Amino acid sequence: MKKLTLGVTILLLMALMTACAGSGGSGGDNGGVSQGGSQDPTNAASPSAETADFKKLGDEPLTLTFFNTSGTFPDVEFQTLIADPIKKKYPNVTIERITPAATTTNEEVLSTHVPDIIYSSSSSHQKIIRTGAYEDLRELIKRHNFDESRIKPILYDYIKEMTKGKGDQIYAIPFNANQHVLYYNKDIFDKFGVEYPTEKQLTWDEVLEIAAKLTRTENGVQYVGLSVDNLTGLAKGLGLPYLDRETGNAALDTPEWLRIFELNKRIFEIPGYVTPEGTWNWGRDHFMKDQTIAMRVTWLANMVGPLEELRQQGVEFNWDIAPAPNFKDQLGKTREAQIHSLSVNSQSKHKDEAFQVIAEILSDEGQRVLARNGRVPAIINPELEKEYGLDIPVLQGKSVQNVFIGEPLQEHYIHPYELDISTRLTEAAEDLAVGGLDVNSAIRKATDVINKDVETLRTTLGQQ
Template identity: 75%
Template sequence: MKKLGSFLILIVIAAMVTACGGGNNAPESGNAASNAPGADKGSAEQGDFKKLGDEPLKLTFYSTGATFTDVEFEAMIAGPIHAKYPNVTIERITPAATTTPEEVLSTHVPDIIFGSVQQRVIRTGVYQDLRELIKKHNFDESRLKPIGYDYIKDITKGKGDAVLALPFNINQHVMYYNKDIFDKFGVPYPTEKQLTWDEAVELGTKLTRTENGVNYIGLVVDNLTGLSKSLGLPYLDRETGQAALDTPDWLRVFELYKRILEIPGYITPDGTWNWTRDHFMKDQNVAIRVSWLANMVGPLEELRQQGVEFNWDIAPAPNFSDQLGTTREAQIHSIAINSQSPHQDEAFQVIAEILSDEGQRIIAKNGRVPAVINPELEKDYGAEIPVLQGKTVQNVFIGEPRQEHYIHPYESSISIRLTEAAEDLAINGLDVNSAIRKATEAINKDVETLKTTIGE
């Protein structure tokens, strides 16, 4: 009986290997490895690693630097993997909200790490170089969208050409709009036509009003940092680390944001100016919010499950008139393996499953843009997430997202200065040039401190 069981397992494994050959035109399988020309097939054929599902296994998962709700984790990762491999469970590490990634990673060894690739996390040494695992498992890197994979490789340059992560999904920007507010004020809805920022500001002006004690805000753009992504602008010079705000493009961003702030009624009498996701989703007094897909779709679904719904939809993200056809930068959500994990082979097989066509179809159906090259998957976008039913999801794919700018190691530490600059424009009375000058001086001072505390 034991021999028969072993024989059946070998048949299943052989069938999986056969299904994986042939690149993008191969039949779908649960494994994203392939028999691509030039791949080193020897290691995999020798079976010198533990096959996922052969033994009971618990892997741990930690998310850092990106919105990823428990509902999404279960739908996209834990649920599908356990369904296919009943012996395998993936448990999420959920620390207190005030805990930093460095603190979590110093006390836990999550096998799989999800999120945006952050320099602060790279410095901990937690990311495993995946090159040997890619080779051992015959993983076909050519299936990955360059906008995602090229960015990850660029951000990790200087680490000996190490591959520290693989893209999980491409997080794009869209325009969310509250149909109820448009209806209330008799304003026509946005369409599939990409608006210029001038048109978006005009639309937002029509929707910014106070009625029955409620301040309705027409257009929210995620402040200066959100707008800067329309042009793919770095905060710091890549070579020197100095502030990179004193440029014509950053001037355009500051001037546009100043125009939005100056819409009558945008800043309330009590000084409220920084309108957030909760104002759109929970208070429902924001008519338009331009923001990430992942920042909104998962939380909106969680809110729906709590019994809170309203009438909203999606349109393409606006851009400057000379940039139409492109949207904002795409943020790359990645998936990686802990360098200290005792289950690296099994964790990589989980990643390969997630990046297979089958796995990426699951994430597309649940509201994330796939990281692999397969246009057919876009047809399934949002199909299994109730909050997207009836929405104009095809507008997600109008306009080409930009590759994200190089994130300097100091960027997360100095980004607060851009929030302060937005506040200076909003309520501290600074003009655009003064706000840029003040932010530049503050950033450069921060950089000098950072050079002594975390190094060049």
């Protein structure tokens, strides 16, 4: 009996010692990781399931902060897609959003706060790289046995391209594929007796013909048949870079860009498109709030979340979804799928926990939540497409299957200076719309001013 008691006591002591050695859920213990994020040499080998779990989210209360650097991500989506699912899975974990003043830059936020998780898109990736805020995730990927093969190649390959040949760091994990569709206002089509778009992918010629019928003034209200995000939006149908990858100079003097400029010029020349007052740049609010745009070709994430917020405010109208159009010789393809991604802050004190949250969001169940609430998953799982939009009220009754008609393109390589010169393409569109320039003159002007900008950037930011 004494031997049995002694054996039980020894087993209990061993269990207690093991539990103490494996704790660290609150994040106070580095769990074998130094403050700089390098892995403890004792854990440097290929991680086993045991070492991968040494810093679990645990049971202690833990708050992780979250900051959105770019991409449309309204509070309703933050709660539905991230905060609530993580709280359900880990009741002790709270994801708290940092919401700075609208005029505050990302650089200012990241210099005064240390958000544990950073949400980004191609509209900010290169600028955030400059701040040093991204943690290289390669060690965390190994330590937590994260299966990278589950991520769609067109998304993950873009992430890898950001640092290819410059260290090959992995700075982000794709969160969703932000694909393009054609939104249309059924009420405007009905008003002017025009048939709705269907599941057939239209050519730009066909879309412009429809847009001309829907661009008119009725009872003092200006209706516009088409909004396309102008040169930058149209270029995504051909996957065009703004800058040459090797030289950094403007890459607009190509047959492909000429095609884009000519198409945008044709849109502006639709009678009534540009108002007598010179209004030419039609966007989201004109479609959603004013409800004067008949068709809008843009990203899913740019509209679905805001439309749901609008619905919750009691504002609804009769709209639907069709496949994004393209040039006749490009049918079967849509536009570049923008990558929305999640990253760990290099200064976070909770890197392991932040990465585990990201891994949970990339799980089948986490991505199912995304799919059912109007985001195209980042992982390879065709079954999730069948559940697309089922849980978000604003998509009920919509032709959501049209989201998946046509193959999205991989987003082009974003040169480190591209975000800094992108406004020059808006200026070029304005030159086409109201500046009186022909397409060749607009391309030459934009090329000259972009190249001057690049020279300045080389001086201020260094050769990249």
